[in-house]
Each structure stands twice: as structure tokens, then as C-alpha cells.
Amino acid sequence: MADRPGRGVRQTARVCPLTPTDDRELLRARGSLKWTGTRGDIAAWVAESDLGTAPEVTHALHDAIDRGLTGYLPPHERAGAAQACADWQRRRFGWEVPADRVRLVPDVIAALRLTLERLTPPGSALVLPTPAYMPFVTMPAAWGREVIQVPMATDADGRATLDLDGIDAALAAGAGLVVLVNPHNPTGRVHTREELEALAAVVEARGATVFADEIHAPLVHAGHRHLPYASLSPVAAQHCVTATAASKGWNVPGLKCAQVVLTGDAHVAAWQDASEGVSVLGAVAAMAAYDHGEPWLDETVVYLGDNARRLAEVLATEAPAVGYRPPEGTYLAWLDLRDALPPAARDLEPGEVAHWLGRASGVTVVDGARCGEVGHGFVRLNLAMHRGLVEEAGRRIAAALRG
Ligand SMILES: Cc1ncc(COP(=O)(O)O)c(C=O)c1O
Numbered sequence: 211m212a213d214r215p216g217r218g219v220r221q222t223a224r225v226c227p228l229t230p231t232d233d234r235e236l237l238r239a240r241g242s243l244k245w246t247g248t249r250g251d252i253a254a255w256v257a258e259s260d261l262g263t264a265p266e267v268t269h270a271l272h273d274a275i276d277r278g279l280t281g282y283l284p285p286h287e288r289a290g291a292a293q294a295c296a297d298w299q300r301r302r303f304g305w306e307v308p309a310d311r312v313r314l315v316p317d318v319i320a321a322l323r324l325t326l327e328r329l330t331p332p333g334s335a336l337v338l339p340t341p342a343y344m345p346f347v348t349m350p351a352a353w354g355r356e357v358i359q360v361p362m363a364t365d366a367d368g369r370a371t372l373d374l375d376g377i378d379a380a381l382a383a384g385a386g387l388v389v390l391v392n393p394h395n396p397t398g399r400v401h402t403r404e405e406l407e408a409l410a411a412v413v414e415a416r417g418a419t420v421f422a423d424e425i426h427a428p429l430v431h432a433g434h435r436h437l438p439y440a441s442l443s444p445v446a447a448q449h450c451v452t453a454t455a456a457s458k459g460w461n462v463p464g465l466k467c468a469q470v471v472l473t474g475d476a477h478v479a480a481w482q483d484a485s486e487g488v489s490v491l492g493a494v495a496a497m498a499a500y501d502h503g504e505p506w507l508d509e510t511v512v513y514l515g516d517n518a519r520r521l522a523e524v525l526a527t528e529a530p531a532v533g534y535r536p537p538e539g540t541y542l543a544w545l546d547l548r549d550a551l552p553p554a555a556r557d558l559e560p561g562e563v564a565h566w567l568g569r570a571s572g573v574t575v576v577d578g579a580r581c582g583e584v585g586h587g588f589v590r591l592n593l594a595m596h597r598g599l600v601e602e603a604g605r606r607i608a609a610a611l612r613g
Contacts, residue, residue: 228262230513232596244592250574252595252603255564257395259461259541259594261513263499264506267460270498271491283490288314291493295454295469298500303427305441307471311478316466316487318425319345321453323353324470325421326387328480329451334386336421337377340582341544343395343423347582358385361584362397368535370397372405374412381416388413390439393426396544396581396590398518398537400434403442410439410446420450425468428459428507430539431515440473447473456499458540459507461594467492514541517593517600524604529611541594544578545607548587552613560586570610573603 231237237245237253237260244258262268274280279287292312299305315321326336335356338346342359350357360376377388390409393400413420422439430436440450452471457463466489472478499507518536521543525532533546547563555566564577567589578588591607593600 230261230596232598232602248568248574250568251572252599252606253574254592254595254599254603255574255576255590257458257542257592257594258463259592260596260599261461261510261594263460263462263495264503266502266506267456267462267495267498270494270502274491274494279490279494281490283314283485283488283493287490287493287497288485288488291467291496292469294497294500295471299438299471302504303436303438303441305438307440307473311472313470313472313481313483314485314488314493315453315468315470316489316492317457317463317468318423318453318455319349320484320487321451321468321470322346322389322421322423323349324481324484325419325451325453326350326353326355329419329474329477330386334384335380337380337385337388338582339372339377339389339391341396341578341585341588342389342582343391344576344580346389346391347580358383359582359584361582370394370399372401372409374408377409378412378416381412381418385418387419387421389421389423391423391426392439393424393430393436393537393539395426395540396542396576396578396585396588398535398540398542398544400430400436400538403437406437406439406442406446410442410449413449414445418449419474420446422450422452424452424454425458426540427454428456429511429514429541431511431518431537434538436539440471448476449474451477456496456503460495460499460503462492462495462499465489465492465495467496469496513597514593517541517595517597518543520597521591521593521600521604524601525608528605528608532607532611537593541592543591543593545575545589545591546587547589547611550611551587552611554613563587564589567607567610571603571606573606 293309296309340359358380362370427436440447455468531550560579576590578585
């Protein structure tokens with residue numbers, strides 16, 4: 211690795227990892243959006259983590275600052291980040307993808323906008339399985355694109371699954387692209403090979419494109435396996451654009467360096483460079499994360515998985531009417547409050563449930579209605595915090611629901 215410019219300097223941890231703390235004053239003093247953007251006692255809303263990042267990432271960033279690497283993105287850093295992403299996909303998921311098919315963009319929303327602009331019929335609608343990551347619901351309208359919300363179905367085991375008939379109907383009506391988020395924000399599903407293959411058949415039959423947002427792929431819990439959609443088959447690879455980033459796995463979303471993987475041969479020519487706005491520190495962090503941050507990630511995923519199960523225990527005892535399956539991937543908990551809300555909160559308007567819960571419990575969460583119409587009555591809770599705060603959040607929510 212040392213022979214490749216941009217990838218040689220980062221190796222071992224010399225910085226202590228940030229240990230989880232339940233000290234709210236300290237958390238606020240650290241200054242994150244998560245803790246300073248709410249007055250609630252427990253900040254469990256925006257998808258940032260209190261657990262810091264890998265020491266290798268911290269070290270690489272310190273090193274870059276010390277070298278004065280705070281200018282525009284140089285070609286060697288761009289190439290290094292693309293190569294590190296390709297290597298990571300191969301090592302972690304067994305997906306062989308050439309580094310010259312990996313392009314950098316500032317973030318996943320930019321990747322979606324560019325994919326729509328460049329690879330779908332002008333003005334065509336997009337299909338969004340809901341509930342969904344909130345900007346996917348709202349942003350496309352600003353780009354002149356209609357979002358067709360297709361509520362996810364629930365299978366016999368109570369898992370959220372794609373409604374293939376609904377997706378097919380939306381494509382038949384002229385939509386050009388399906389947004390697949392896997393692992394899924396907010397439900398935490400990690401789709402199985404069978405589910406993904408069934409989607410690929412529908413999309414291929416309609417000549418449409420899949421935008422596969424795999425930003426949460428590093429965060430998959432024991433017993434589940436992330437399968438990159440484009441690695442399913444040559445057919446899926448040709449109709450798919452994949453977006454990913456180190457930003458969720460290693461908690462560096464502010465550093466602006468997502469990656470787009472172009473597996474469709476026809477897509478390569480249509481995709482001119484779009485790296486304007488990518489930050490050099492984001493590229494440095496992505497390289498360090500992918501190349502050296504796996505041990506820290508693995509420990510963090512275990513901690514997050516235990517948090518998810520602990521919340522399930524607390525809710526099962528103290529608020530059994532709350533619907534919750536620990537996530538298969540991501541650090542997000544999707545709580546169905548529809549049967550658990552006290553009479554005073556039953557008639558709340560969409561968007562009001564999280565406000566009510568925040569007032570009643572002191573826990574700041576994301577309102578499910580922001581994830582699409584089907585999310586009314588649900589809230590999304592961020593589990594990426596000290597275990598004690600997760601337990602306290604569960605107990606406070608339970609007490610609020612009891613009225
Ligand atoms: C599913 C999903 N996609 C995209 C993003 C945006 O991430 P970024 O801004 O790092 O590209 C998020 C952030 O939470 C997300 O959960």
C-alpha cells in the first residue's frame with residue numbers, strides 16, 4: 211500500500227478511541243449536531259454516532275492536517291479513495307469491482323441527483339419503497355422529479371419487505387428508477403438474496419434502473435449478510451448504480467466523500483466527473499477507514515447489536531405494546547407506537563408524534579411520518595450511544611406511553 215500515493219501514511223492506532231459516555235454535559239460540549247441541535251435530555255434523532263470513529267481514521271486526519279493537506283482534492287487522494295473502496299468491497303463482501311469504476315461525489319444525495327439527471331428519462335418519476343431515509347422523500351421534488359411512494363409489505367415473520375407488485379405498477383406507469391436502500395434506513399432490514407433477485411427481475415423486465423444506496427453496509431449485525439445488489443448477477447450489475455460511503459460505518463458524514471460504483475457499461479460514458487465538492491479530508495478518512503478501520507468497526511457493530519437487543523428487552527418489559535424488531539443492519543431502531551400511544555396522543559397529526567414523545571419523555575427521535583406517509587405512528591431512534599442512554603431512552607419512552 212505504501213507505494214500508492216495517498217495510502218502510505220496511515221497504519222496503526224496511536225490515538226485512543228472515543229469510549230462511549232453517558233455524560234450528557236460532555237456529549238454536548240463535544241458539539242455534535244446530534245447533541246447541540248436538540249434541547250431534549252437524550253439525543254437519539256439524526257444519524258450520527260456518539261461512539262466516535264476508528265483511531266486509524268483519527269490518526270490519518272491528524273496526519274493530513276499536520277501536513278497541511280487542507281486544499282482541494284488532489285488526483286492521488288481521489289484515486290486512493292476509489293481504490294480503497296474497491297478493495298473494501300472485495301475483502302468485506304466478495305464483490306470484485308475495478309477501482310476505475312468507482313467515482314467520488316460529496317454525498318449520497320448528490321449521487322441520486324446525478325443518477326437521475328444522467329441515467330433516467332428526463333422528468334421521469336422515481337419509485338421509493340417507504341418508510342425511507344427522509345431526504346429521499348423530499349428532495350427529488352426540487353429536481354423536478356415525482357416520488358412514487360410504495361409502502362413496504364410485512365412478511366410472515368413480521369419483517370418489512372419490498373412490495374414488488376407495487377414497484378412493478380409504478381414502473382409500468384413510467385417511473386424510471388427504483389431507490390433500494392440496503393441495509394435499510396429506517397427499518398434496519400438487510401435484504402436476502404431472494405428478495406434482491408426478485409427485485410432485479412421486476413426492474414429488468416421494465417428496463418428501469420436501480421439506485422442501490424448501500425451506505426449502511428458496514429453496519430450489519432451477526433446472523434445477517436450484506437449482499438451488494440450489483441454483485442447479484444451481470445443483469446443486476448448492468449441496471450444498477452451503487453452509492454456508498456464510510457460516513458455511517460465510521461461516523462464521518464461531515465467530511466463529504468461518498469463513492470458511486472458504476473457497474474453498468476452504458477453508465478460509464480454518461481457519468482462525467484462529479485467530484486467537485488468532495489473534501490480531501492473525506493478522501494483521507496475513507497481510505498483510512500476502508501484500509502485500516504475494520505477491527506474498530508467490528509467491535510463497534512457488536513456494541514451496537516447489543517444496544518439494539520437491550521432496547522428490545524427494556525421495551526418488552528416496560529412497553530410491550532411497542533412494535534420493534536432489533537435491526538439486522540444500521541444503528542437505527544424503528545418503533546411502531548400505533549398500539550402503544552396513550553389516548554391523549556392517539557389523534558396526533560403526521561409529524562406530531564415525535565414532538566409529543568420528545569415533550570413527554572425528553573427523548574428526541576425522528577418522526578416516522580418524515581419517512582413517508584406510511585411512517586405515521588412510528589418513530590426512529592438512534593442506538594449509536596452509550597448503553598446506559600439506550601436503556602434510559604427505552605424506559606423514558608415506556609413511561610411516557612403509560613401516560
Ligand atoms: C440511507 C441513507 N442514505 C444516505 C445518507 C446520507 O449520508 P451522506 O450524507 O453521508 O451521504 C444517510 C444518512 O443517514 C442514510 O441513512
